[in-house]
Amino acid sequence: MESRGSSRRGLKPVIANSDPSHLNPLIPANAGTQIIMRFVSNDLAPSPLADAPHDLGPGIRRDERKKSEVHRWDLIRNLGKVAAVCSLLATTGCGVVASLSESFRHPAKPFEQTPAPAAPDYAQPQAWMAFPGRNGLERSTPPGYAAVDEAAAPADVFFIHPTSYLKNDVWNAAYDVNGPYNKPILLGQLSAFNGCCRLYAPHYRQASLGAQGKSPAAVQLAYADVARAFRHYVAHENHGRPFIIASHSQGSRLAVELLQAEILGTPLQQKLVAAYVVGAFAPSNFGELGLPTCTRPRQTGCIVSWNTSQTGRNGAFMLIHDTRYWWRGAERKSGQLPAICVNPLTWTEADAAPAAANAGSLPFPTAPFPTTATTLSALTPHLTGAVCKDKLLDVDVPKTPPGYRDTLSFVYGSFHRSDYGLFYAAVHANAIDRVTAWTAANAAAR
Numbered sequence: 001m002e003s004r005g006s007s008r009r010g011l012k013p014v015i016a017n018s019d020p021s022h023l024n025p026l027i028p029a030n031a032g033t034q035i036i037m038r039f040v041s042n043d044l045a046p047s048p049l050a051d052a053p054h055d056l057g058p059g060i061r062r063d064e065r066k067k068s069e070v071h072r073w074d075l076i077r078n079l080g081k082v083a084a085v086c087s088l089l090a091t092t093g094c095g096v097v098a099s100l101s102e103s104f105r106h107p108a109k110p111f112e113q114t115p116a117p118a119a120p121d122y123a124q125p126q127a128w129m130a131f132p133g134r135n136g137l138e139r140s141t142p143p144g145y146a147a148v149d150e151a152a153a154p155a156d157v158f159f160i161h162p163t164s165y166l167k168n169d170v171w172n173a174a175y176d177v178n179g180p181y182n183k184p185i186l187l188g189q190l191s192a193f194n195g196c197c198r199l200y201a202p203h204y205r206q207a208s209l210g211a212q213g214k215s216p217a218a219v220q221l222a223y224a225d226v227a228r229a230f231r232h233y234v235a236h237e238n239h240g241r242p243f244i245i246a247s248h249s250q251g252s253r254l255a256v257e258l259l260q261a262e263i264l265g266t267p268l269q270q271k272l273v274a275a276y277v278v279g280a281f282a283p284s285n286f287g288e289l290g291l292p293t294c295t296r297p298r299q300t301g302c303i304v305s306w307n308t309s310q311t312g313r314n315g316a317f318m319l320i321h322d323t324r325y326w327w328r329g330a331e332r333k334s335g336q337l338p339a340i341c342v343n344p345l346t347w348t349e350a351d352a353a354p355a356a357a358n359a360g361s362l363p364f365p366t367a368p369f370p371t372t373a374t375t376l377s378a379l380t381p382h383l384t385g386a387v388c389k390d391k392l393l394d395v396d397v398p399k400t401p402p403g404y405r406d407t408l409s410f411v412y413g414s415f416h417r418s419d420y421g422l423f424y425a426a427v428h429a430n431a432i433d434r435v436t437a438w439t440a441a442n443a444a445a446r
Contacts, residue, residue: 122232130201137186139373147194160251168210187365202229252280257326297347298437305340306393313413341388344423352387360425363403
């Protein structure tokens with residue numbers, strides 16, 4: 001992949017104190033609130049070392065060097081940067097007062113004193129964002145693609161959706177909250193798996209953006225719902241079929257725990273085709289638990305993950321450095337190994353792929369949205385190549401055509417909300433390939 005920059009540079013987060021929870025994968029193109037929030041809280045305060053060389057020398061870890069040399073900027077200086085960003089992002093409707101108000105908003109009472117929203121009943125249809133037989137938006141396809149006949153589908157997908165509630169006034173949102181990105185999630189992420197599988201995606205009491213960095217209990221409430229939904233799926237829907245675990249962002253944080261608590265080391269592990277744990281930190285030592293990183297396109301019983309970043313930028317580091325994650329029965333935030341990075345254009349960790357290898361990218365879905373399956377936008381061929389670099393997936397996305405860049409990519413260089421969309425054709429084909437490989441390898445057992 002051709003690179004337009006030899007080092008990661010630009011607006012740099014303070015890695016030592018960064019909180020990845022605000023990096024909502026589907027942040028609205030007209031909302032500057034969450035961006036301003038991080039400037040004021042110093043998580044986005046540009047470092048005096050913004051132009052430091054990418055290679056910091058032998059024996060010096062990147063994160064340690066940043067922790068020792070990046071200092072906090074005071075509020076007045078950050079407010080100056082707020083004004084600068086508002087000027088640059090004038091079309092986002094960025095208002096300093098309104099942005100600061102929402103940024104510092106928090107629930108009225110501590111988590112322990114706040115009644116939890118009503119729990120979903122997974123025996124009821126309304127508890128599921130996606131469920132077979134509905135012809136929902138997740139069954140939508142781009143021109144030239146077709147969704148598998150659900151009655152003949154050889155496998156299932158259990159999908160854990162990303163954060164769709166964008167405010168900080170609660171610890172956990174109601175499971176049936178009408179988030180503005182519920183429909184784009186179905187259209188732009190889950191639909192990538194409709195060529196191979198029946199699709200299941202539970203609603204759950206998702207932790208709010210602020211709660212993800214401040215309240216482990218709120219995250220565990222969200223996880224408890226996902227675990228119950230998965231158990232319901234296994235008991236009532238799976239019927240011994242092979243399945244894929246797929247997820248994004250907050251959903252991937254929960255998937256890391258679900259894999260350990262409900263699948264690995266149980267009879268279900270043999271049925272696991274693959275885990276697509278995208279847009280969050282996935283520890284590279286999953287192999288210790290019997291789940292190796294996928295290194296071949298048709299490998300099964302393995303895990304893939306990636307976090308997409310504009311080449312030469314480092315904002316997405318906050319997703320994979322010093323972040324909270326579940327490991328061996330407890331939440332951790334220290335001593336983590338490097339993140340998994342598998343290139344979805346090669347399905348290997350080391351190989352680079354040119355834009356010519358990218359069969360099609362899906363623009364981010366926008367309103368108006370239908371209520372049932374529809375025809376998606378045509379895929380953009382050869383939009384960008386990709387290569388894993390410093391455990392981020394480097395891409396070089398051009399400014400045109402529209403539908404791929406947003407405030408996250410502008411400020412952070414992060415294509416978080418397009419982690420699936422940029423590689424839509426590749427994910428669609430790979431899910432089919434892995435299911436086919438699993439079916440062939442297990443034909444005698446079935």
